Amino acid sequence: MAENITSFDYLNLFLFTILPYVALFTFFLVTIQRYRGRGFTYSSLSSQFLENKMHFWAMVPFHYGILVVLFGHLIGFLLPAQVLAWNSEPMRLYLLEITGFIGGIFTLVGLINIMVRRLSDARTKMVTSTADWVVIGILIFQICTGLYTAIFHSWGSSWFAASMSPYLWSIVKLSPEIAYVTPLPFFIKLHIIGAFAMIILFPFTRLVHALVVPNPYLWRKPQVVRWHWDRKKIRTTEFKIER
Amino acid sequence: MDVRSQISMVFHLDKCIGCHTCSVACKNIWTDRKGTEYMWWNNVETKPGTGFPTKWEDQEKYKGGWEKKNGSIQLRSTGKGRVVPNIFHHPHQPSMNDYYEPWTYKYDELFNAPEGNDQPTARPISMVTGEHMDIEAGPNWDDDLSGSPVYAKNDPNFKNLTAEQQAQLFAIERLVFFYFPRICNHCLNPSCVASCPSGALHKRGEDGIVLIDQEQCRGWRSCVAACPYKKTYYNWQTGKSEKCILCFPRIESGQAPACFHSCVGRIRYLGVLLYDADMIDDVANTPDDQLVEAHRAMVLDPNDPEVIRSAQANGIHDDVIKSAQKSPVYKFVKEWGIALPPHIEYRTLPMLFYVPPMLPVMTTMDGDAKKNMNEGLFPDFDKARAPMEFLANLFSAGNTGKMRYALKKQMAVRQYRRAVTVGDISMEAALKMLLEADCSVEEAEGIYKLTSLCTFDERFVIPPAHREEAIEMMKDPLEHKQEVGFGLREEPERGA
Numbered sequence: 001m002a003e004n005i006t007s008f009d010y011l012n013l014f015l016f017t018i019l020p021y022v023a024l025f026t027f028f029l030v031t032i033q034r035y036r037g038r039g040f041t042y043s044s045l046s047s048q049f050l051e052n053k054m055h056f057w058a059m060v061p062f063h064y065g066i067l068v069v070l071f072g073h074l075i076g077f078l079l080p081a082q083v084l085a086w087n088s089e090p091m092r093l094y095l096l097e098i099t100g101f102i103g104g105i106f107t108l109v110g111l112i113n114i115m116v117r118r119l120s121d122a123r124t125k126m127v128t129s130t131a132d133w134v135v136i137g138i139l140i141f142q143i144c145t146g147l148y149t150a151i152f153h154s155w156g157s158s159w160f161a162a163s164m165s166p167y168l169w170s171i172v173k174l175s176p177e178i179a180y181v182t183p184l185p186f187f188i189k190l191h192i193i194g195a196f197a198m199i200i201l202f203p204f205t206r207l208v209h210a211l212v213v214p215n216p217y218l219w220r221k222p223q224v225v226r227w228h229w230d231r232k233k234i235r236t237t238e239f240k241i242e243r
Numbered sequence: 244m245d246v247r248s249q250i251s252m253v254f255h256l257d258k259c260i261g262c263h264t265c266s267v268a269c270k271n272i273w274t275d276r277k278g279t280e281y282m283w284w285n286n287v288e289t290k291p292g293t294g295f296p297t298k299w300e301d302q303e304k305y306k307g308g309w310e311k312k313n314g315s316i317q318l319r320s321t322g323k324g325r326v327v328p329n330i331f332h333h334p335h336q337p338s339m340n341d342y343y344e345p346w347t348y349k350y351d352e353l354f355n356a357p358e359g360n361d362q363p364t365a366r367p368i369s370m371v372t373g374e375h376m377d378i379e380a381g382p383n384w385d386d387d388l389s390g391s392p393v394y395a396k397n398d399p400n401f402k403n404l405t406a407e408q409q410a411q412l413f414a415i416e417r418l419v420f421f422y423f424p425r426i427c428n429h430c431l432n433p434s435c436v437a438s439c440p441s442g443a444l445h446k447r448g449e450d451g452i453v454l455i456d457q458e459q460c461r462g463w464r465s466c467v468a469a470c471p472y473k474k475t476y477y478n479w480q481t482g483k484s485e486k487c488i489l490c491f492p493r494i495e496s497g498q499a500p501a502c503f504h505s506c507v508g509r510i511r512y513l514g515v516l517l518y519d520a521d522m523i524d525d526v527a528n529t530p531d532d533q534l535v536e537a538h539r540a541m542v543l544d545p546n547d548p549e550v551i552r553s554a555q556a557n558g559i560h561d562d563v564i565k566s567a568q569k570s571p572v573y574k575f576v577k578e579w580g581i582a583l584p585p586h587i588e589y590r591t592l593p594m595l596f597y598v599p600p601m602l603p604v605m606t607t608m609d610g611d612a613k614k615n616m617n618e619g620l621f622p623d624f625d626k627a628r629a630p631m632e633f634l635a636n637l638f639s640a641g642n643t644g645k646m647r648y649a650l651k652k653q654m655a656v657r658q659y660r661r662a663v664t665v666g667d668i669s670m671e672a673a674l675k676m677l678l679e680a681d682c683s684v685e686e687a688e689g690i691y692k693l694t695s696l697c698t699f700d701e702r703f704v705i706p707p708a709h710r711e712e713a714i715e716m717m718k719d720p721l722e723h724k725q726e727v728g729f730g731l732r733e734e735p736e737r738g739a
């Protein structure tokens with residue numbers, strides 16, 4: 001078998017077995033270290049304050065769109081059998097596919113508006129860093145390859161559950177089964193590699209704000225009081241009531 | 244009874260000369276960094292006027308504060324369910340255009356301009372973009388512009404005034420205005436805190452100062468929309484919100500906050516109030532017309548043995564209790580009842596109180612007789628230049644009774660002092676006025692003294708911080724023993 005290994009195989013080996021671990025390792029190491037050491041930099045870095053109109057048409061479609069898309073991928077990964085069962089009925093398959101596709105379109109529209117806004121508004125331009133452009137670039141790349149896949153390699157919700165989910169699980173189980181992905185079409189591979197690249201970039205960019213979404217807010221009491229000393233420690237007792 | 248202590252404030256509006264010294268003192272210490280140039284943690288407004296940010300009192304637009312709904316109170320802006328959708332784009336967030344774009348001038352052009360026929364000029368440049376800009380607004384753009392159809396006319400406090408009353412304010416010979424200095428009210432039921440999705444905003448238990456934890460703030464901006472007084476500001480550079488910190492490092496070392504310390508008109512008073520935290524929810528839920536009274540009822544008598552015992556049981560230091568007993572704020576708010584909370588109908592229970600201004604009463608001479616005076620001793624407050632309703636909308640949720648009481652008492656004290664020092668009013672009439680104004684002679688002397696002769700130490704009664712506990716409030720000293728200072732702190736840099 002050894003003589004059959006081509007450089008193409010080496011590339012596949014690198015991209016689909018080594019890269020995912022590099023990505024995950026970088027992701028966990030840097031996000032945690034950044035949170036501990038430079039927690040101040042965890043922020044949404046919102047620029048709504050500087051420009052309030054285009055902001056709506058950029059942020060709202062983008063965030064809702066990407067939530068739908070990410071959630072879709074997550075479900076396919078976690079519950080492949082259930083997704084396949086759901087898809088056994090064509091109507092339900094179409095529904096799922098169309099929802100995902102609309103999510104993708106929303107994301108794309110949002111991203112385009114984000115770019116237009118950041119290029120055209122003088123104030124917003126001032127708070128746009130190179131890292132922001134890298135993030136926008138990789139997101140555009142991902143959404144374009146994703147939408148291409150959805151159109152030209154249709155019924156992704158089914159084949160994702162059948163081949164991507166086992167592949168991703170094999171990564172989780174530390175024995176990557178490259179055979180699931182090597183036969184996939186070129187654009188899908190691009191999409192997968194883009195995803196790993198995004199995971200690597202994640203901790204170095206503003207994307208980290210997605211990790212600090214405010215979940216406890218929904219349960220906590222409205223008022224927050226912080227005590228810096230022990231309230232029940234009686235401080236002095238010789239107080240005389242002065243009359 | 245859950246006794247807590249709160250550093251509280253009184254601003255005496257009749258004494259404010261509108262010099263903005265307070266604002267500049269604050270700016271020089273806290274908000275001259277990039278991203279904060281537009282913030283004025285302390286600002287001084289002209290009333291009637293639109294204020295800063297423009298029309299901040301218009302909660303139809305900004306949705307700040309609480310509203311009563313189905314028997315309880317809810318945030319007007321970010322109800323819990325709406326917090327997630329609002330996080331992407333907050334529909335009621337003010338933008339920089341509602342404040343102003345900060346600018347400076349290209350001074351070097353004065354020196355570097357080539358020789359020519361014209362005087363060189365320093366052009367204004369934006370402190371955001373660095374580009375040349377046309378200045379359109381500033382933080383006190385309506386300064387002294389009473390009667391202006393652009394500013395004064397759009398004051399949201401005119402809402403329930405009759406057309407006649409409004410017209411009266413714009414007649415040229417009746418123009419009137421006063422200054423309204425504002426800082427964060429360090430409220431007891433702060434809507435900024437309640438709205439913060441990250442739990443970064445909090446009230447310090449020990450002294451009630453409301454702070455934003457900079458490490459924990461994620462720039463969701465809910466507080467900016469939720470504070471009805473627009474006293475939290477978003478730093479567009481660091482992506483964190485910031486607000487007045489009541490100069491807590493100064494307070495902890497026994498100094499008055501910078502705006503208090505520098506106040507030229509000596510209008511500012513600061514002291515501890517003890518209050519019952521168990522009452523917060525109920526008081527915030529009181530009907531509008533009873534709010535001022537209910538709010539006042541939360542403030543406890545620091546000389547009451549029962550209160551002292553409960554305070555001690557809650558770990559309040561004896562020195563703080565003693566300081567509360569000497570608090571000038573307690574006198575103005577509780578004993579005399581002449582200081583009123585601003586816009587208490589927002590239900591955040593502000594702890595900064597205002598002594599309302601005694602705007603001149605319209606009196607005209609008709610031959611020898613004064614016109615527009617009442618039958619009785621007091622001038623007719625309803626004929627005052629600023630309609631009573633206008634002042635009441637600002638300081639007592641429209642409750643003109645409370646406003647009338649505060650003004651009447653001040654007027655009586657003035658007449659009484661006039662009888663004492665000038666003598667053109669009979670003492671008998673003056674005492675009668677005091678009686679009518681619900682004011683004893685001792686009280687009148689007290690008001691007079693604390694208003695006009697007050698020393699630094701009488702105006703600012705700051706509880707001793709007790710170094711050992713002040714450090715405890717910031718950091719555990721042992722945690723960083725043998726380090727330089729308190730260890731390395733992170734630089735407040737914008738993230739990528």
Ligand code: SF4
Nearest residue numbers: 427428430433435470
């Ligand atoms: S005024 Fe009240 S609601 Fe506004 S920031 Fe201060 S404490 Fe919060």
Ligand code: SF4
Nearest residue numbers: 259262263265506508
């Ligand atoms: S320094 Fe004092 S007198 Fe001057 S504007 Fe400020 S509050 Fe008014």
